Amino acid sequence: MTTTWSRHVHEERVWGTVITFDLRDEGLDAARAREASAAAAEELHCIDAWLSPFREDSAVSLIRKDARAQDTCPPPVREVIAACSSMTRLTRGAFDPWRAPGGFDPSGYVKGWGADRAAEILVAHGIPNVSVNAAGDVTCRGRAHPEADGWRIGVADPRDRHQIVGSVLVRDAHLATSGRYEQGDHIVDPRTGRPVIGVDSATVLAADGGLADAVATALMVDGPAGLAHLVDRPISAQVISRGCAWTIGPAFTTGSAARAA
Amino acid sequence: MKRAMYVGLGTIAGVTAVLGYHPGTLFGTATAQATTPRATTAANGTASSGGTFTGDAVSTQYGTVQVEVAVSGGAVSAVTALSAPANDPHSSQISAAVIPQLEQQAVAAQSARIDGVSGASYTSAGFEQSLQSALVKAGLA
Numbered sequence: 179m180t181t182t183w184s185r186h187v188h189e190e191r192v193w194g195t196v197i198t199f200d201l202r203d204e205g206l207d208a209a210r211a212r213e214a215s216a217a218a219a220e221e222l223h224c225i226d227a228w229l230s231p232f233r234e235d236s237a238v239s240l241i242r243k244d245a246r247a248q249d250t251c252p253p254p255v256r257e258v259i260a261a262c263s264s265m266t267r268l269t270r271g272a273f274d275p276w277r278a279p280g281g282f283d284p285s286g287y288v289k290g291w292g293a294d295r296a297a298e299i300l301v302a303h304g305i306p307n308v309s310v311n312a313a314g315d316v317t318c319r320g321r322a323h324p325e326a327d328g329w330r331i332g333v334a335d336p337r338d339r340h341q342i343v344g345s346v347l348v349r350d351a352h353l354a355t356s357g358r359y360e361q362g363d364h365i366v367d368p369r370t371g372r373p374v375i376g377v378d379s380a381t382v383l384a385a386d387g388g389l390a391d392a393v394a395t396a397l398m399v400d401g402p403a404g405l406a407h408l409v410d411r412p413i414s415a416q417v418i419s420r421g422c423a424w425t426i427g428p429a430f431t432t433g434s435a436a437r438a439a
Numbered sequence: 440m441k442r443a444m445y446v447g448l449g450t451i452a453g454v455t456a457v458l459g460y461h462p463g464t465l466f467g468t469a470t471a472q473a474t475t476p477r478a479t480t481a482a483n484g485t486a487s488s489g490g491t492f493t494g495d496a497v498s499t500q501y502g503t504v505q506v507e508v509a510v511s512g513g514a515v516s517a518v519t520a521l522s523a524p525a526n527d528p529h530s531s532q533i534s535a536a537v538i539p540q541l542e543q544q545a546v547a548a549q550s551a552r553i554d555g556v557s558g559a560s561y562t563s564a565g566f567e568q569s570l571q572s573a574l575v576k577a578g579l580a
Contacts, residue, residue: 187568200554309554311556314558318555322554323554330554331553331554331555331556331557332555332556333558334557336558342553342556345553353557354557355558379558381558
């Protein structure tokens with residue numbers, strides 16, 4: 179590697195975690211990078227205000243009190259609600275925000291969806307190469323290095339998240355990993371309301387961040403069996419269960435050209 | 440499930456407190472840190488022979504962070520914090536949590552150069568930037 183791009187990293191504390199923006203380009207303008215980051219960060223705070231179940235005044239909290247509020251929410255919230263319905267169908271109920279303990283909770287979709295929205299804003303500010311890492315769910319646009327084909331994102335080892343089990347080349351797509359380390363041992367099947375044994379981790383690469391996030395959540399419930407009805411979808415996925423990796427799609431089988439179709 | 444995203448990340452939120460963010464906080468920015476002090480210690484070895492390599496000192500609003508990597512047989516054998524925010528007991532505690540993470544990530548990443556991690560806990564960009572510069576000096580990045 180002989181050339182490197184300038185890099186600008188922004189860390190934003192929001193959603194009860196930290197979201198990192200990584201902006202790269204040749205001769206990246208620092209002022210523009212800061213401006214872009216501020217705009218994307220503002221979007222994340224808006225999303226929190228709309229969709230956090232932990233804010234009394236959020237749309238999600240209103241919906242928990244009265245489901246009819248779904249019809250009067252701001253357009254982005256209705257967009258999330260509609261997308262969550264289609265994710266519930268796609269996952270055959272393994273992802274179902276309406277059956278979350280405590281009431282409607284779209285968080286399993288929102289992290290990936292929100293990372294995509296932040297990335298869109300950064301790109302719209304004229305910065306083509308960005309990644310948005312929402313506590314381990316990563317949206318990538320463009321590439322990380324001048325000669326790279328995208329961003330090479332490591333997948334944390336579910337048994338020791340300070341290690342990686344492998345890496346995936348991500349370009350203009352989102353890589354979501356759901357793991358036991360993140361959720362604890364209490365994984366509930368929304369269809370039965372009962373705890374399931376679950377798997378160690380599920381990682382999904384898809385063009386759409388919200389979809390990747392929701393499907394990874396569902397695969398934590400369904401395990402390797404959940405991969406079967408996803409084979410015809412333009413996604414790659416890996417489920418690690420008892421030390422064995424189950425995969426669909428090219429990203430995890432060839433180790434190259436992992437761009438989401 | 441990703442309520443865990445809000446409630447389960449207590450430790451991660453704790454780690455972030457190291458450098459104590461508030462909205463809009465910005466640091467660890469290569470393009471914006473003309474005032475970043477450079478490491479005064481140059482490499483005293485090569486990746487093949489081994490040695491210690493000092494990363495750039497990176498200014499953050501909570502203090503300067505700087506790491507050193509020890510290389511043996513062409514591989515990272517240890518990562519040490521030469522400087523970490525320790526103005527108060529909380530910062531010291533958090534720094535103590537970040538350094539072992541960095542060490543493990545450096546060892547994991549050197550065999551497959553990666554630009555990010557999915558499903559991983561959070562590591563301060565300030566530390567990561569210093570580590571990266573040390574790895575470059577060591578010829579490992």
